[in-house]
Amino acid sequence: MKDRLYYQDVYQQSFTASITQRGSEADGTPYVVLSQTAFYPTGGGQPGDHGTLGHIQVLDVEETEGEIHHRLSEQLPEEWDQVQGQIDWNRRFDHMQQHAGQHILSAAFIEVAQAETLAFHMGTERVTIDVRLDALHEELWQQVERRANEIILENRPIIARFVDEEELAKLPLHKQPTVTENIRLVIIPEFDYNPCGGTHPSRTGEVGLIKILGWERHRGNIRLEFLCGWRAMRDYTQKQRRLNEAARLLGTNEADLVTQVDRLLSERDSLKQTLLEKERLLLEEEVRQAIVHAVPLGHYRLIQKVFADRTIQQLQQFAHQVNAQAADVLTLLAATGEKQQLVFARGQDVPVAMNELMKETLPLITGKGGGSPAIAQGGGQSNLPAEEVLAHARQKLESILSGE
Structure with a gap:
């Protein structure tokens, strides 16, 4: 083991050695084997050393069949038969x-x-x-x-x-x-x-x-x-820097930081509940106005609306509230955005299967979806204006209802 200088003196950072073998790994990475080395090879849970041989970077060091391969950023010049090695001491x-x-x-x-x-x-x-x-x-x-x-x-x-x-x-x-x-x-x-x-x-x-x-x-x-x-x-x-910055933003000191965060979380939860209640009231009013302005469609009424950037969950909430309040109303909803979302619903007095209507509509947007006769949902590409997609669904509805 005398050729392994890291075992002789773990603090040795530079050395001179003869080049005893040159080659390339299976992935094409050039390597050399030296007469002696201070570069520790990967092993026992410890990564190998990095550094330089001459001006060439040592990228990795591994022992292969008893030989220590120094894997290089480029092959050493052919005229070199000796080389000066320098390990990256900070890494070591x-x-x-x-x-x-x-x-x-x-x-x-x-x-x-x-x-x-x-x-x-x-x-x-x-x-x-x-x-x-x-x-x-x-x-x-x-x-x-x-x-x-x-x-x-x-x-x-x-x-x-x-x-x-x-x-x-x-x-x-x-x-x-x-x-x-x-x-x-x-x-x-x-x-x-x-x-x-x-x-x-x-x-x-x-x-x-x-x-x-x-x-x-x-x-x-x-x-x-x-x-x-x-x-x-x-x-x-790093953690002290983050603590100081957090304390500065909250206008407190490190000792009171946890108390201030607890207060903020409590305020956030309270505001969240208030916001949810406001959203519920707004949705109720929005649904009430939509039902009031629903247009006749045969023996029933129709709500047809396109929203910007609403989630499919929000469309579903809208449709469920309409169904609960108006048994004779059909609802065709769409949301625009990166992906086009659709929700079709009907009150309990309307004899139309909304999942079948959704199935016939989704090919227009290369979409996927499903649901029940009462409410169905789906989504697909925004390659066709939402207004045209809902107009197509309305025509299908009129056709179905005319043959009722």
Whole structure:
């Protein structure tokens, strides 16, 4: 493993190496293999390093059949037989903080709750672990989080080294290694002993802090989301900025922000109820006026109206109220907009099946719909003026009623 410089010195940011192999991946991405490298390849839940070889960008690093492939933005010049490598240190150190933080948090769950970690994922923004727990209450996660941050503040050493089987058998591992050769342990003395091939800082204090953001039930266990180090600091800064802005908009301070939001929500609910009542009264009056001005159609009366940007639910409410108040009225309604909506209805004294009338009308707008003999609805393209669509439906009605 001497060619893997990240195991010799995790803080090494640049190096020189010979190019031992060139090639292209199946997707055409060029890659090189080097005589030695400080680029950590993706593995164990930790993303690979980025950086440069010469002036060429290293986009990804993966181990393939024992070889570390440095995937590049473009192929290295053919005349190069050696190259200067430079890793993206901010990205590397971020991964070191998150990975070490995961070890600390997982060990804290074992110590406080006897709950083992089943899975770990390091995303570009957030980090998650799956913990074997049936439930997680506030007091427990606060105890775990506090214990994890105590370990950070104690600035304990983090020791990463390869061990043989004899030494391995003597250590209190939290989980067994998944490999049988080149077994590497990450050790926080008297707290955590774990097989791991990832990169970690040399002391817990470099993790900075651990903050649990939330959790959810996942496949019978608990999935926690958390942040460490500079990620946690950036998250805190963003949240503080949002809190300050929200407090400014509400004319209050951070301490009273929740009270002010509760007040606003209460006022919103009250206004919503008032608005619904006003809308109900307006609809009643609108329906009453429509019935008064309904035009004769044989032995019955007809309401034919086109609305702008009303929902189909609002058309249905209109039609239901007409049906309830006037047993002899037929109602043909349309709403214009991105999609044309139709509602046809009739009072209980009118012997016309509105679902059949809707079925005959919908082809005009390449629409779909359905309903019952009393009320039907549908929608389709606005390729024909709504007035023409309702005129067509009225002609059908007149034809049906003339043969009554």
